[in-house]
Amino acid sequence: MNDQMLINGQWVDAIGGERWDVVNPATEAVIASVPFGDERDAEAAVEAAAQAQPAWAALTAYERAVILTRVATLIRARLDDLAPIMTRECGKPLGEARGEWGAAADLFEWFAEEGKRAYGRTIPARKGNKRLLVLHEPVGVVATITAWNFPAYLPARKWSGALAAGNTVVARPSELTPMSAMALVNIMAEAGIPPGVMNLVNGKPAEIGQVFLQSPLVGKISFTGSQRVGQLLMRGAADRIKKLSLELGGSAPVLIFDDFDVEKAAEYAVMAKFRNAGQVCISPTRFYVQRRMYDAFLQAAAARTEKLVLGNGLDAGVMMGPLVTAAGRDRVESFVKDALAKGATALTGGARPTAQTSGFFYRPTLLTDVSPLMRISCDEVFGPVMAISPFDDVDEGLRLANGTPFGLAGYALTNDLSRAVRVYEGLKFGIVGVNDLVPATAEAPFGGIKESGFGSEGSQEGLTEYMVPKFVSVGI
DSSP: OOOSEEETTEEEOOTTOOEEEEEOTTTOOEEEEEEOBOHHHHHHHHHHHHHHHHHHHHSOHHHHHHHHHHHHHHHHHTHHHHHHHHHHHHOOOHHHHHHHHHHHHHHHHHHHHHGGGOOOEEEOOSSTTEEEEEEEEEOSEEEEEOOSSSTTHHHHHHHHHHHHTTOEEEEEOOTTSHHHHHHHHHHHHHHTOOTTTEEEOOBOHHHHHHHHHHOTTEEEEEEESOHHHHHHHHHHHGGGTOEEEEEOOOOEEEEEOTTSOHHHHHHHHHHHHTGGGGOOTTOEEEEEEEGGGHHHHHHHHHHHHHTOOBSOTTSTTOOBOOOSSHHHHHHHHHHHHHHHHTTOEEEEOOSOOSSOSSSOOOOOEEEESOOTTSGGGTSOOOSSEEEEEEEOSHHHHHHHHTOSSEESEEEEEOSOHHHHHHHHHHOOSSEEEESOSOOOOTTSOBOOEETTEEOOBSTTHHHHTTEEEEEEEEEO
């Protein structure tokens, strides 16, 4: 695999010659040294993308689909090679890494087909000598900035939709996990992406972000990451009225009703909460359990949590890996300390493990007696901590669930259809899962509301996000 940057079809080092060490969070060992660019590299990539875009847009959707489908096929053929790359750089177990790469392939396959359905429309005119048309055209150059927690899936979700719509792409992956993005770009180059259509720049976030914001050649920025950076991008985009999509994470609630099987509820909860060590934007975090089954759920969830095997994701049998950085582990630790100081109880976990002498590990943790005064009750912990509280009825559950400025995902477990409808209509989130705590899929829209951002990825919405409507009025 070529682990350089890709600009205008050429594998290159940073113009300034700087390098970045990629660290395995399970061992703290350096696994690669990769180029670390700045605004000069970003400007070169944007220029290349702008020059390549007209020819890429001129291809038919069917011609673009051939290349995108080939990307999906190559990913699926190389899962055994790709999964360890991801595990080494972000820590997730091999099974999760394989699943993520498979989902990335699904996205390229989906948008290869969905690009063929970028329909316009004809509008009946009120005057007989007019014909009214609406066409959907690509934005032009799309700049993408992605987070480290899903280093293949997040880029794939943006790149596949943007390319299918006829745009070219300049991508900046997280500097913490650039290897998966580089592996994906290698596959795309092999699949026949023309020079300049797909560009990858690993480097300094602020400098590269300013190029994306200020360049008149960039038609849209699509960002997945922190709320703080999203706010900076919004302020910066105002200068040029730059089109944005922002996915900023959340603090997802789960309402568990007492008509749902308690063992199944515990199974779903533990599986979803501790996936990728809780470092998932839509990870369920705040668990509200109807009071009649509260004690039984605590017992069942604790038993399952204590069976989780913590360790290096490359080792057989490991079920949860480390957090991606020491800072991330320290943040989780601070959330738990805050909760314990304010009266919470750690039913299990609540500390670093003693078995691992290196790596950024934190034990999967269940907290009870959680109150609204604690940071974890409203902020995004982004780690392996399940905060559990009781509730009595639907009204109280919805009030607790919606008591957050975030609005990405919310969940409910219930076998009562009327209750399910009332809850999914009452939850104020962009994504709602009923009896499904892992709802993301290529064919459905993914996006939040409120302070979790705006814009959707995946599904037909994920295609039109990268297109602009053009109204044509023809007099005859």
